[in-house]
Structures are given as C-alpha cells and as structure tokens.
Amino acid sequence: MAEIRNYTMNFGPQHPSAHGVLRLVMEMDGEVIQRVDPHIGLLHRGTEKLAESKPFNHSIGYMDRLDYVSMMCNEHAYVMAIEKLLGVEVPIRAQYIRVMFDEITRILNHLMWLGAHGLDIGAMTVFLYCFREREDLMDCYEAVSGTRMHATYYRPGGVYRDLPTAMPKYETSKWHNEKEVARLNAHREGSLLDFIEAFTDRFPGCVDDYETLLTENRIWKQRTVGIGVVSPERAEALGFTGPMLRGSGVEWDLRRKQPYEVYDELDFQIPVGVNGDCYDRYLVRVEEMRQANAIVRQCIRWLRDNPGPVMADDHKVTPPSREEMKDDMEALIHHFKLFTEGYSVPEGEVYAAVEAPKGEFGAYLVSDGANKPYRLKLRAPGFAHLAALDEMSRGHMLSDMVAIIGTQDIVFGEIDR
C-alpha cells in the first residue's frame, strides 16, 4: 500500500480570497491544515523609510495608502503623534469632524470586510449591497477632500478645511436621464451634513438587510460558528486588538479606555463576543457599524450647532488662509516656509494610537529636532493578527482557512507597509 504523507501546498499570492497578496505555504494532512507559514511583504513599499526622507506633512498621504480601506484612521494616528510632540491644541470642531470621519471610516471598512468575507465563503449578494452603501460614504470623503479614498484630510492642528455647505450633484448624460438624476440627487440638495444625516437615517435599515441575509443563514453559520476559536487569554498573548480581541470576550476599546479627541463626550456601546469564533467576530463588527452610525449622528447634531475654526491658529504648523496669504507679507512667508521646509518638531519620542476599524493602529515617532521624522514605526493591527494565522487555522479544513483570513480583516497595505 502506498505510504500516506503530509504534503505542502502553496496558496496565493494571487488568489481572490487571499485579500491582496498573501502567500501561504501550508502543510496539509489530507484536507486538514497542520501548519501554515504566511509569506508577506509582497506589497512592501518602505513607507517608514520614505517618511524619514520627507518633511512631516508630506507623509500624511502615505498613511492613507497603508490600510487602504480605513484611510482617515491611519492619518489620525500619525497626525496625533506629531501633534503630541509639537504640543498643538486641536480646535473642538476639528475634533468632532475627526471623530465623525473616523466613524464613517469604520463603517466603510466594516462594509468592505463584510462584503469580502461574505464573498469568500459563498454569500455573493451581500457584497453588492455593501458596495452600494460604500459609494455614499466615498462621496462624503470626496466632498471634504476631493478624493474618494486617499483623502489627506487630517493635518497637524486640525482638518484641512471645514465641511462643505453644498454637495456635488449628478448631471444628466446619455447614460442617466432626468428622472434618474433626480433620484440620485435626492439627498444632495443640502449640505454635506444633510447628506450624511440622510445616510444615517437609512443605514440601520441596510444593516438589518445584511443581517437578514446572514445572521440566521444556515450556510453562513456552518462556515463561521466554531471556526478559528481564540480564548481571551490567547487573544491577549497573541497581541490581538480591536474586534479580534472583543470577539474573544475582552472588553477593550481605546475609544472608551484611553479616549482621544471627543470620544469621552459621546454615548456609544462596545459590543463584546462570547465564544471567540468567526461568527462572534461577525456579530461584533455588525454591531460596531450600528454604534458607529449612532456616533456619527451625535457628531452631526453637535456640528450643526457649533460653528468655529477647524485648524489651530499657529502658522508655524498650519497654513494661513489663502485670503490672508494674498495680502499679508508675514502670512506669505509662513505659507512659503511651511510648504517648502515644513516645521521642526522638538526632540522627543511619542507613541500615539487610535482605535482603527481593524484594531489598534499606532505611530511611534522619534524626532531629533529636525523637519523630518528621525524614525517612524507604524503599528498595524493586521500584522499581529496575521501572525496568529498559523495558530488559528491548525486542525481546520482548507476551506476554513478562507473564513479565518476573512475574519481577520486582512489588508496588505498596512501589514507590509
């Protein structure tokens, strides 16, 4: 009789459910995974090295490209690190805007995760629904920053500009007739805040739709319940953060435990899982979308009533307004110096972290007093999560590997940096 042995199998790096460029070398016993060795770095762009060669502000755009489905949260950590070293106070209105966009980003990220995770394990429809809602949120990004994804909207000292009072509208074309355009523009007549508010009105209903499709779905439960179980103790030892940690039943959320910006003034709940399997992490993330929606609504209410500056009034760090710059010599000099040389950051080192949708995203910044960072280390939540892939998938079937990759919410931009 032929001898039965383990064999090695290669997965990726260009597999549709590898979420980018993950290459796995798996040791299999039949269809059961014995050992997994993830090979990463295929998307390594040297962000940290690039940041060392540029003035502080020039690297904000790189942060968007790290975790490219939760763009503004990455900027937030980096900008917060610079602000801490500089000692710049951010105006309260800018803090609310940041919190609002952090939560919009959280919804964006979780929609992408839900769609992709569903697609990976056989639920195609959810993907289409999720992308419908993502489109509206991308429009919010576009309205404030001019780009749909890589916003570069947060700046040290605040946000680049105040919320626009009008939304861009669709126009009739040979693809869209007047009736259709009227429907598309229905919520775009007012300001950005009106548009977001209309979104938050209908979004809980959309989440109900996704839940109808998945939560009690027999196939969905068969693919996720009891898969990739992590105990709370192991989750802590494996460096899990965010929904991965909460899914295992540890109540830990930086927004609550170490509040930054105005999170301590907002009312929201932190969902926590029980069993630490893929299904619980799904429930946690779905509930997080609802909570994020509630936070956005609170921010809208506050922002409507409280106009004010959105950028600190310290022109060594923040640019003067265009108007000022055009007729004040000193403002012109500030503008010129800021956009060429940048600003020098006092010597020191700082670690700033935010609760990004995937977990704790942190920036460790060392400055030696120059206009460029001396060292910037980005702490990506996905890096620690992927490191645990081996442990989470041992003893599971090959097809469960896809569910585990999905539940980890892997994005290679941040892991490879």
Add this chain to the structure above:
Amino acid sequence: MTDPNDSLRALLAEKLRDAATAVTVDRLGQIQVDLARERMIAGFEIIRQDSQLAYGQFIDLSGVDYADYQDGASAHPRFGVVYQLLSLRHNRRLRVRVFATGEELPTVASVAGIWPVANWFEREAFDLFGIIFEGHPDLRRILTDYGFIGHPMRKDFPLNGRVEVLYDEAQQRVRYQPVTIENRVTVPRVVRHDHRYEHAGEED
C-alpha cells in the same frame, strides 16, 4: 495631588531595580524603562508577570538606528530596540528600550517566549535593521524580497535601494541590475535652533 505617573515610576524602579538602567517620565507624561541588555529577559518577565505591572499585551516592537541622530551626536550604541507594552488590567502603557550590543552583529535577547506575538515583530526588526534576536525560534526575513541583501531601514542604506528589477526582453526573464536612478533630496534636512521654534505650540 500626586501624579499617577510618579507612583508608577517608583513602582517600576523598585520592581526592576536589578534589570533597569533608568526609569524616566518624559515631558509628555510617557514612562520609559531602559533595560540592561544582559538582564533584559529577567526584566521583561517581571513586567509581564508581576500582578502590579501585568503588561500582558505586546503592542509593538521597533528597531531604531541612532547612527545619524542629531548628526551623530548621540552617545548610545548604534542600535536600539523599543518595545511598546500595554496592560489591559491596569490600562497603562509602557515603553521599554534596550540597546543592542555588538558592532558587527547587534544582538538583543528574544522575548518571543514571553509574548508569542513578538515572533513576527522581531523578524521584522531583523529584516529591516539586521538586529539579531538571540533565542528566536525562526529568525528569517519577513518583509523584503526573497534573496534580498542588506537591511533597508539602516541609515546607511540608500533610499533608492541598491538593485532594481526589470524584464529583460532578450533573455525573456526578469532580472536584477544595480540601480540606475540617482537619489534626489528635494527638501534638505534642517534643524532650527532659532527662537521661532522654542515655544512652538505653546503660543495661541
């Protein structure tokens, strides 16, 4: 009112009196422990196990190359490793720094036995800085290309890299060659010592 950082600093200094060379609180209120290279494992064991410290979560590990720090003015050894730890129980953060010993092969001890997650972070620091982690179970490169030579985050590694990759039409395959582009510095590095920056951020 006593500053909570002072009591934590006193606690750390007492618990780590054998292993730490310094326990400091910086101007931003962040606590940093400098551990001696030889006794770092004992120090980390205490930081992890002691119930009053209980830094159960290993957040980050970062190599730092101090070669150009303030244009080479620093008196440290060249390579340091900075650990960011978090205690979920006490809701506190801690920064620990260890300087690597050895000129040619900078070496520190591996903490992968204490926090399993450190495994990959140490591989990353080895890959990017060439810092050796003694006792690491599987010290391989992680982020750079297969067959990569050098340690890209070192300050003496050029920003452009050393090789470029291209498709060779004649040989019908991908090949490597030395870089043909020149390094361009668009914004020079400056350190301003004038009065403008002394109070940056404190005004307004």
